[in-house]
Amino acid sequence: MTSLDGLSRVSLEGDVLRIAIATADNGTSLDFDGVDQGTQALTAVSAGTLAARSVLLIGEGANFCAGGNVRAFAGAENRGEFVGDLARTLHEFVRAIDATEVPVIAAVQGWAAGAGMSLVCAADIAIGGPSTKLRPAYPSIGYTPDGGMSWNLPRIVGVARAREILLTDAVLGADEAVRVGVLSRLVGDDEVKDEALRVARTLAAGPTSAYAGIKRLLEGSGSATLSEQLDAETASISAAAGTPAGREGVDAFVEKRRADFATNR
Structure with missing residues (x-):
C-alpha cells in the first residue's frame, strides 16, 4: 500500500495517519469500516510502504466511540458467532496498533465506552476534555471485555483497580481518568481534537x-x-x-x- 485510495475512514494529513474509529452513524458505535481500514493502513506503516510518523485515532461525532452496536448484536442470528467475528476484526486492529513503532494519539471527546475505552487504553497518549467519560460497558450487557482491555487496563491502573473498574462497570469521569492514567491530560472540550492533532503533528516532526x-x-x-x-x-x-x-x-x-x-x- 503506497496510498489510501478507496479508504474513506483513513487519511494522511502531512505525516499524521488519521483513523476514524466511529462516526455519527449508529450513534457513534464502533465503525468496522474504520477498524478494518485502520488495520490495513497501520500494517502498511509498519511495513514501510505508507509514510506516516504518528497516528491519530478519532471519533467523528459527539463521542470518541460509544462501544459496539448492541442493536446489531441483538439482531444477529447466531450472536456468539457474530460477536466473535467482530472481536477478531477489532483485535487485528489492536495488534496493528501495538505493532506500530510510531506514536499513537487518541482524541477522546465525549464518551469512550466498551471497545472505545479499550482503544483509549491501547493508545500511547490520550487527550480528553472535562466532559469526557469512560466506561467498560461490558457487564451492563452481560459480556466480557475485548479490544485488549483486560490486558492494557491492569497495566495502566494496577490489577486491583482494574478489577473494581471492570466488575462494577465504573464510569470514569475526566479528572478520575487522568488521575489513574487512562487519559494523559485534559484540555477544553472544544479543543480535544485540535490538541490531539497538534500533539500528533509535533511527534511526527520528532525523532x-x-x-x-x-x-x-x-x-x-x-x-x-x-x-x-x-x-x-x-x-x-x-x-x-x-x-x-x-x-x-x-x-x-x-x-x-x-x-x-x-x-x-
Missing part, C-alpha cells in the same frame, strides 16, 4: 527512530528484570547514537540550533 526505541523498551519492561532492562537500554541507546536522528539531535544541541528530525529520521 521517529527514538520513539520506536522508547516504545520497544517500554513494551519489554513488563517482563524484564532490572538487569535485563539495563542491558536493553544499553543496546538501545548505543544504536540510537548511530542513527541519523541521534547524530542530528546531538549536533543540533552542540551547534545551538533546532534539530531537523524531519529529514534526519
Whole structure:
C-alpha cells in the first residue's frame, strides 16, 4: 500500500495517519469500516510502504466511540458467532496498533465506552476534555471485555483497580481518568481534537527512530528484570547514537540550533 485510495475512514494529513474509529452513524458505535481500514493502513506503516510518523485515532461525532452496536448484536442470528467475528476484526486492529513503532494519539471527546475505552487504553497518549467519560460497558450487557482491555487496563491502573473498574462497570469521569492514567491530560472540550492533532503533528516532526526505541523498551519492561532492562537500554541507546536522528539531535544541541528530525529520521 503506497496510498489510501478507496479508504474513506483513513487519511494522511502531512505525516499524521488519521483513523476514524466511529462516526455519527449508529450513534457513534464502533465503525468496522474504520477498524478494518485502520488495520490495513497501520500494517502498511509498519511495513514501510505508507509514510506516516504518528497516528491519530478519532471519533467523528459527539463521542470518541460509544462501544459496539448492541442493536446489531441483538439482531444477529447466531450472536456468539457474530460477536466473535467482530472481536477478531477489532483485535487485528489492536495488534496493528501495538505493532506500530510510531506514536499513537487518541482524541477522546465525549464518551469512550466498551471497545472505545479499550482503544483509549491501547493508545500511547490520550487527550480528553472535562466532559469526557469512560466506561467498560461490558457487564451492563452481560459480556466480557475485548479490544485488549483486560490486558492494557491492569497495566495502566494496577490489577486491583482494574478489577473494581471492570466488575462494577465504573464510569470514569475526566479528572478520575487522568488521575489513574487512562487519559494523559485534559484540555477544553472544544479543543480535544485540535490538541490531539497538534500533539500528533509535533511527534511526527520528532525523532521517529527514538520513539520506536522508547516504545520497544517500554513494551519489554513488563517482563524484564532490572538487569535485563539495563542491558536493553544499553543496546538501545548505543544504536540510537548511530542513527541519523541521534547524530542530528546531538549536533543540533552542540551547534545551538533546532534539530531537523524531519529529514534526519
